[in-house]
Amino acid sequence: MFMKTVLADGQAEQQVIREMKARAAGARGDIEQIVRGVMADVQQRGWDAVVEYAERFDGKAPYIVEPEVLDDAYNACDPKLIAALEKAAANIRDYHEQMLVKTWEWNRSGGETLGQTVRGLSRVGIYVPGGTAAYPSSVLMNAIPAKVAGVGELIMVTPPTENMSNEVLAAAKIAGVDTVIAIGGTQAIAALTYGAGFIPQVDKIVGPGNAFVAAAKKLAFGTVDIDMIAGPSEVLVIADHTANPTYVAADLLSQAEHDKLASAVLLTDSMA
Structure with missing residues (x-):
């Protein structure tokens, strides 16, 4: 990290x-x-x-x-x-059952059958x-x-x-x-x-x-x-003094945990 x-x-x-x-x-x-x-x-x-x-x-x-x-x-x-x-x-x-692509067949009036x-x-x-x-x-x-x-x-x-x-x-x-x-x-x-x-x-x-x-x-x-x-993951979090530091840390760690080469960067105007 x-x-x-x-x-x-x-x-x-x-x-x-x-x-x-x-x-x-x-x-x-x-x-x-x-x-x-x-x-x-x-x-x-x-x-x-x-x-x-x-x-x-x-x-x-x-x-x-x-x-x-x-x-x-x-x-x-x-x-x-x-x-x-x-x-x-x-x-x-x-x-994913709603996303499922299904087999279908279409019999046209001209006699040909189309489908997948x-x-x-x-x-x-x-x-x-x-x-x-x-x-x-x-x-x-x-x-x-x-x-x-x-x-x-x-x-x-x-x-x-x-x-x-x-x-x-x-x-x-x-x-x-x-x-x-x-x-x-x-x-x-x-x-x-x-x-x-x-x-x-x-x-x-x-x-x-x-x-x-x-x-x-x-x-x-x-x-x-x-x-x-x-991967490896990269994340840039932009936060000012109103941001909850616990949430900011969680966002950084959620990407940093993926790989030792991950980059987690915080850009802030608040050193606190």
Whole structure:
């Protein structure tokens, strides 16, 4: 995260902007070079390469998170949180059902038949961050629309941690994710892109991640589909002395938590 106190000085402000641009550009170049090598290695060597990178960066080889682990995580969560997640899931499902594009057919009087057939993708991979913070909302917002669209199989990948987030695993259970695999980073994206070991190739990869994940999705596009290339986040909050500092801090942190390269900047005329 990038934070600095700057007084009302145009020269100092320009220095901050130069530092932000240089940092982002330098990091992006290094990251893309690393990611390109990992993606190429997984494409060539398959499962052996995936395991090597997983053990190096995740600390352990990939493994499937068994359904009973999801059940235990669900039961371990605060009932109020579960109620909130289930309510959110219902709202997301209801909304996306209204957006659903459906198959239709039109038989014209001249004898010709026009229309379109709409089918969900066979298999979609969902990346869920698990390093800096846990985001059960990312699970719901990616998995439920896919289910509504008729996707045949949902595979969720998330970095293995000493104590995997119960909230994230509970959200996967609520959303109806078919398989949860403990693997993160570039190696997860590469495995979903090319297929390796028990991780099958998918049709599309969605979900947020750090700069390495974003770079990997960029390289994966064309072999598989992706949702978008996002991050690292940048936010500029403009606030005067009447602003509630708690709300201002929350807005800054909501973007800063996404990535260590995120930039959260406050512009204010009030040093207090």
